[in-house]
Amino acid sequence: MARILLIDDELLVLESIKFMLEDCGHAVDTARHGAQALYEMTTKPYDLVISDVVMPELDGLQFLREARRKYPDARFLVISGGGRRSVDDYLDEASAIGADAVLSKPFKMDELMTAVAAALA
Amino acid sequence: MDQDANRRMKIDFVVAFLAIAVLAAVFYAIDLFDLLYRTTRAHEDWELDELIIVILALPAPLGWLAYRLSRLSVAVMERRLAAERELAHARKIESLGLLAGGMAHEINNQLVPVLGMAEMLLNATPADNAQRRKLELIVQGAERVRDAVAKVLKFARRDGGPSETCGVTSVFDNIEDMLRISCPSQIVLTIERVQAAGRVNISADDLESIVINLFGNAVQAMEGRHGELRIVATQVKGGADGRGRDLPANRFVRLVVSDTGPGIPAGVLDRIFEPFFTTKEAGGGTGLGLAHIKAVVEAAGGRIDVETEVGAGTTMIVHIPMLQGAA
Numbered sequence: 001m002a003r004i005l006l007i008d009d010e011l012l013v014l015e016s017i018k019f020m021l022e023d024c025g026h027a028v029d030t031a032r033h034g035a036q037a038l039y040e041m042t043t044k045p046y047d048l049v050i051s052d053v054v055m056p057e058l059d060g061l062q063f064l065r066e067a068r069r070k071y072p073d074a075r076f077l078v079i080s081g082g083g084r085r086s087v088d089d090y091l092d093e094a095s096a097i098g099a100d101a102v103l104s105k106p107f108k109m110d111e112l113m114t115a116v117a118a119a120l121a
Numbered sequence: 122m123d124q125d126a127n128r129r130m131k132i133d134f135v136v137a138f139l140a141i142a143v144l145a146a147v148f149y150a151i152d153l154f155d156l157l158y159r160t161t162r163a164h165e166d167w168e169l170d171e172l173i174i175v176i177l178a179l180p181a182p183l184g185w186l187a188y189r190l191s192r193l194s195v196a197v198m199e200r201r202l203a204a205e206r207e208l209a210h211a212r213k214i215e216s217l218g219l220l221a222g223g224m225a226h227e228i229n230n231q232l233v234p235v236l237g238m239a240e241m242l243l244n245a246t247p248a249d250n251a252q253r254r255k256l257e258l259i260v261q262g263a264e265r266v267r268d269a270v271a272k273v274l275k276f277a278r279r280d281g282g283p284s285e286t287c288g289v290t291s292v293f294d295n296i297e298d299m300l301r302i303s304c305p306s307q308i309v310l311t312i313e314r315v316q317a318a319g320r321v322n323i324s325a326d327d328l329e330s331i332v333i334n335l336f337g338n339a340v341q342a343m344e345g346r347h348g349e350l351r352i353v354a355t356q357v358k359g360g361a362d363g364r365g366r367d368l369p370a371n372r373f374v375r376l377v378v379s380d381t382g383p384g385i386p387a388g389v390l391d392r393i394f395e396p397f398f399t400t401k402e403a404g405g406g407t408g409l410g411l412a413h414i415k416a417v418v419e420a421a422g423g424r425i426d427v428e429t430e431v432g433a434g435t436t437m438i439v440h441i442p443m444l445q446g447a448a
Contacts, residue, residue: 016234023241054226081229084222087271106232106267108260109240 001025002047002120007037007063008079009055013105017050017079020109021116034063041071048119053080053090061093068098077119081105126197130190137186144178153177213395225270232270236263272413285324286444289314289354289374292328300336300352307347308340314354321374321441322421328441331417334410335378335437342382342435353377356443372443373423379436385429393427414439 004026008014018028029046031037035058037049049067053060064076078094080087081104091102101119103111148154239259246253293314304310321328332352339350357375385393394415411425418425422442429435 010230010233013230013233016237019241020237023244081226081233082222083226084219086222087229105229106236106263108236108264109244112237 001027002116003045004028004116005031005037005040005046005049007031007034007050007055007060008052009033010052013052017112020112021050023109024113024116026116034058034060034066037063038066038070041067041074046074048075048077048116050077050079050116050119053078053094054083061090061097064094064099065097075100075119077101077103077115079103079105079107079115126193130193133186133189133193137182140182140185141178144181148178221273225273228266228270232263232267236260236267239263285327286320286322287325287328288320289328292325292332293354295325296329296332300333303340304336304350305340307345308343309349311349311351311353313352319356319372319374319443321443322423323417323441327417327421331414331439332376332378334414335376335439338410338437339378339380339382339435342380346382348381348434350381351377351379353379357440373440374443376439376441377436378439379434381434384431384433385427385435386431390427390429394425 004021006014006017006021006028007030008017009032014030014032018030021028029040031040033055034051037051038058041049051060051063055063058066060078060080064078067074067076076094076099078091078099079102080090080094082090087104091099091104094102099119101115103115107115239256243253243256243260246256293312297312300312301310336350336352343350354374354376357373358371394411415425418439418441423440425440426438427435428438
């Protein structure tokens with residue numbers, strides 16, 4: 001079981017992924033954007049942070065840069081459904097700036113668990 | 122473009138001036154004044170004969186100059202209009218790409234609960250429960266939508282990833298049998314690719330989808346009738362002949378797919394590369410095939426052209442750059 005912080009601005013997505021993670025036995029906290037996540041990370045330690053890319057306030061890539069700088073040992077899984085740029089572009093950039101694993105939305109349960117395991121490995 | 126027009130205008134002025142001088146000299150040499158004097162009832166006090174001769178010589182070169190200038194200004198205007206049309210078209214494609222990207226993002230996000238929750242329910246449902254099949258259908262449907270959206274996103278992609286390459290021969294090896302099997306019996310299919318042995322600047326998936334798409338369009342164009350479909354892949358050098366004249370002088374693989382179908386009427390021809398434009402019946406096509414091919418080919422530095430004649434058939438000509446030093 002891992003303590004996971006999940007960040008996504010879409011409530012439906014946030015709740016669904018939370019269900020999927022909890023179903024596999026993980027403990028999940030949630031945040032709606034990067035700025036909120038940075039605050040949550042100061043309150044308790046997490047084994048893994050799962051972040052969307054396109055979000056208001058502080059987007060996933062800006063958040064990852066900031067969080068990676070503050071918490072060099074933290075583990076990050078970046079998820080994206082694309083946007084102005086393609087999914088691959090976002091995820092490639094996330095990998096380049098320090099994501100431990102990446103995953104494109106939507107995903108099946110086993111794909112999510114494989115990505116979580118890869119990020120924690 | 123306008124510099125070229127300026128240069129041509131200067132040349133026209135010089136030519137007109139020389140023409141006036143030459144005509145004046147000729148008229149003077151043959152003594153046109155005397156000729157006119159003798160053959161007409163000219164006034165006896167004509168003295169400025171040279172001047173009169175020059176004035177007589179003016180209309181022809183000036184008329185020619187006016188004609189040339191009007192032609193030139195029409196050509197410049199046409200080129201500007203064409204450039205404006207091209208720009209408007211590019212903006213439209215760009216905004217459609219952004220729209221497609223935005224829609225894909227929205228759909229991908231909303232598919233997370235559909236796919237994820239249906240699968241969770243499926244996992245929690247006993248194997249002998251009759252409701253399982255319904256949940257399986259939701260999962261399968263969501264997966265299909267995910268694949269379709271991935272295709273749209275691929276089209277919306279503008280800056281691409283690292284460029285891939287592929288061998289033309291191996292791509293044809295992979296798909297030639299499939300093309301022959303799927304070609305209706307009333308269509309005579311000819312595939313020639315003897316000279317196209319090199320590597321080109323796009324991925325094997327993209328080259329396969331280009332050939333299969335153009336093949337599919339040709340088959341559909343000849344639907345239900347006898348005809349001939351030719352797929353020819355050759356190596357050419359840009360500028361080698363009329364078809365490649367606008368290409369830089371690199372080596373290209375030229376893929377020509379021609380059919381003897383009904384051809385493409387003028388109103389449709391202008392729009393065939395637009396995303397979501399299709400002449401196929403509902404469910405027959407997304408209207409993304411040719412738009413995707415054009416985007417892929419142009420991103421690789423190539424181009425796609427179409428030659429068509431109503432009643433005679435259509436030929437699609439694709440030029441894809443070959444790798445430097447490739448055999």
